[in-house]
Amino acid sequence: MNATNEEMLVPRPVSDSQSEMAEIVLPNDANPLGALLGGRLMHWIDLAGAMAAHRHSRSYTVTASVDHIDFLVPVRVGDLVILKSSVNRVFRTSMEVGVKVFVENYIADTVQHVASAHLTFVAIDAKGNRTEVAPVIPETEEQRRRYEDAGHRREIRRAESERRKKK
Ligand SMILES: CC(C)(COP(=O)(O)OP(=O)(O)OC[C@H]1O[C@@H](n2cnc3c(N)ncnc32)[C@H](O)[C@@H]1OP(=O)(O)O)[C@@H](O)C(=O)NCCC(=O)NCCS
Numbered sequence: 139m140n141a142t143n144e145e146m147l148v149p150r151p152v153s154d155s156q157s158e159m160a161e162i163v164l165p166n167d168a169n170p171l172g173a174l175l176g177g178r179l180m181h182w183i184d185l186a187g188a189m190a191a192h193r194h195s196r197s198y199t200v201t202a203s204v205d206h207i208d209f210l211v212p213v214r215v216g217d218l219v220i221l222k223s224s225v226n227r228v229f230r231t232s233m234e235v236g237v238k239v240f241v242e243n244y245i246a247d248t249v250q251h252v253a254s255a256h257l258t259f260v261a262i263d264a265k266g267n268r269t270e271v272a273p274v275i276p277e278t279e280e281q282r283r284r285y286e287d288a289g290h291r292r293e294i295r296r297a298e299s300e301r302r303k304k305k
Pocket residue numbers: 200201202203228229230231232233258260268295
């Protein structure tokens with residue numbers, strides 16, 4: 139039985155959306171020197187972000203935007219890439235998801251931060267119409283900080299979008 143609209147909009151904690159994805163870097167993911175392609179990592183970031191967005195909104199979603207991504211350390215063939223995602227904040231039909239990427243070298247037993255990204259997903263129904271998303275409840279200090287920061291980032295995105303329209 140499908141959830142009613144009221145049930146769909148019951149606020150949910152950030153922890154309900156927390157997701158983790160892991161990939162071993164294979165030669166097909168890398169350039170001729172054996173370093174992971176940035177585009178492949180962006181694809182994984184999109185997927186990891188979508189997992190959190192789906193889990194929170196319990197609906198289909200589309201990626202509306204991705205904020206800039208810095209690649210902090212190189213990742214090599216054979217490395218284990220871990221992507222952690224969760225919903226930072228819900229607006230109305232859109233939600234900001236944060237994705238943090240780590241590389242684990244299981245031979246050297248090291249873990250390094252590779253990249254972080256903020257993506258906005260919009261919830262849609264089966265007909266492609268935008269749908270409202272349940273509020274998210276930040277429960278820890280870090281989640282509350284991310285919630286606040288997501289509000290500021292939305293303002294920056296909107297200002298940037300207005301600026302581009304005027305060009
Ligand atoms: C994203 C999309 C649904 C927005 O549609 P739209 O008609 O511009 O909708 P609106 O301007 O009414 O905005 C709807 C919501 O999306 C948000 N939004 C729209 N464009 C955005 C952007 N570039 N970045 C972040 N949020 C955005 C709005 O803030 C609004 O959020 P809210 O309801 O929480 O306040 C539409 O542009 C789309 O379908 N794009 C293609 C998405 C896609 O195919 N992605 C896969 C990659 S190709």
